[in-house]
Amino acid sequence: MINYLANPNRFLKFSKVIQPLLGYSSLILITIGLYYSLLDSPVDYQQGHTVRIMYVHVPSAWLASILYFAMAGCAAIFLIWKHPLADISARCIAPIGLIFSLLTLITGSLWGKPMWGTWWVWDARLTSMLILTIFYISYIGLANAFESETDGSKPASVLSILGAINLPIIKFSVDWWNTLHQPSSILRMDGPSISNEMMLPLMLMLIGFFCLATYIIIVNIKIKLMIKKHKNVILRLS
Amino acid sequence: MYDLLDFGKYNFYVWASYLITFCAIFLILFRTTFLYIKYKKLLNKLK
Numbered sequence: 595m596i597n598y599l600a601n602p603n604r605f606l607k608f609s610k611v612i613q614p615l616l617g618y619s620s621l622i623l624i625t626i627g628l629y630y631s632l633l634d635s636p637v638d639y640q641q642g643h644t645v646r647i648m649y650v651h652v653p654s655a656w657l658a659s660i661l662y663f664a665m666a667g668c669a670a671i672f673l674i675w676k677h678p679l680a681d682i683s684a685r686c687i688a689p690i691g692l693i694f695s696l697l698t699l700i701t702g703s704l705w706g707k708p709m710w711g712t713w714w715v716w717d718a719r720l721t722s723m724l725i726l727t728i729f730y731i732s733y734i735g736l737a738n739a740f741e742s743e744t745d746g747s748k749p750a751s752v753l754s755i756l757g758a759i760n761l762p763i764i765k766f767s768v769d770w771w772n773t774l775h776q777p778s779s780i781l782r783m784d785g786p787s788i789s790n791e792m793m794l795p796l797m798l799m800l801i802g803f804f805c806l807a808t809y810i811i812i813v814n815i816k817i818k819l820m821i822k823k824h825k826n827v828i829l830r831l832s
Numbered sequence: 833m834y835d836l837l838d839f840g841k842y843n844f845y846v847w848a849s850y851l852i853t854f855c856a857i858f859l860i861l862f863r864t865t866f867l868y869i870k871y872k873k874l875l876n877k878l879k
Contacts, residue, residue: 642840643843646846650853693857704848806857806861810861813864817868
């Protein structure tokens with residue numbers, strides 16, 4: 595599959611089929627998810643209505659980690675097999691992942707203030723998420739720090755692979771350390787502890803956000819491929 | 833409808849988180865679409 599899609603022409607053919615599918619499914623899933631999360635999901639007995647922040651906070655946090663994993667995977671493929679499309683993909687994933695990690699921190703603060711009485715604490719989960727955001731920023735900075743784009747690809751790829759160590763730390767931080775952040779309630783050994791009425795909007799928003807992020811990344815890859823193919827002409831015309 | 837969307841004392845925090853999230857999503861979506869259309873038009877000039 596990786597080798598098949600490594601060819602830009604085949605990737606463009608594949609994207610023609612998958613792009614509208616992702617676009618429409620994200621629109622439908624997020625619309626239904628919004629209805630359930632704002633109007634039809636139950637109020638938490640302790641947190642009241644603030645629990646509704648979960649339906650944007652948790653999908654953003656998951657996506658920030660998933661996208662980092664995908665970015666590090668693309669970076670590894672670029673370093674091992676030297677596929678230029680893998681480098682382009684990693685570069686396109688980074689800004690989208692950064693946006694979702696920033697959204698996680700902002701919506702987390704907005705959830706923390708009414709529940710914990712503070713916008714921020716140096717808690718293991720919050721700090722590891724902040725480190726992920728810093729890794730995203732560092733990757734983007736390093737990848738674009740050189741005059742020639744290709745010079746930045748190798749060091750940025752190495753950095754992103756090193757940063758992947760942070761992903762299990764984020765996941766298990768709530769188990770390894772005493773944190774103010776609540777423990778995992780979905781990915782647990784003994785099954786999810788969250789009620790089905792809350793699980794439905796959460797999953798709808800999560801899959802919807804995932805489809806939307808993939809859609810945006812595919813369009814960004816297409817733009818990069820266009821620029822790469824016609825670089826000289828675009829520079830002359832713009 | 834208003835009653836359903838009134839989250840009491842948590843109104844600000846709930847609405848602010850949804851507003852910021854969807855503003856950010858729409859911004860990246862618009863930027864991507866704008867760039868795609870811009871370069872597509874530019875390349876169509878060549879043909």
